[in-house]
Amino acid sequence: MAAEGYLRRLTRRLTEHPEQRDAEELRDEAATTGAQRAIDCQRGQEVTVVGTLRSVECKGKGCADGVRAELFDGTDTIALVWLGQRRIPGIESGRTLRVHGRLGKLDNGAKAIYNPHYEIQR
Incomplete structure (x- = not known):
């Protein structure tokens, strides 16, 4: 019985799209930190x-x-905007951040946080 469940999970992991798997992992990670879901x-x-x-x-x-x-x-995207900055050390693609701030909107209606407080996780 347990082997059947393992085989089912393994098959799903091998056949699902990598982006979907990454999104699931991000959702799980965010849930364990107590953060809110962006969606x-x-x-x-x-x-x-x-x-x-x-x-x-x-x-x-x-x-x-x-x-x-x-x-x-893993659920939605939020634009982070640091006004008046040219570069922020440590803020680069692929980094995991914990951000805090008041949620607003961009001109195109997308969710955004202006000048968020942040912690680099890894």
Whole structure:
């Protein structure tokens, strides 16, 4: 009976898409830290989210608009925007962060946290 369950899990792991597997792992990791799921966060709330940076870029001429990063926690993405910054040491694609701040929106309606407090997890 236990071997049958193991075989079923192994088969699922081998056949599922890697992005789906990564998203599941991120969701599980965020849940164990006590952070909120990005998909459940609403505009105006103070939120704490744990996720991985998918991209980091400097926006605008001479980075006048600051550094913008995309944080993915396995459920949804949140844009992180540090206004007036050209570069932030340690903020790079692939890093896992725990961020805290008030959730807002970008001009295109996407979720965003401006000038979030952050901790680099790994």
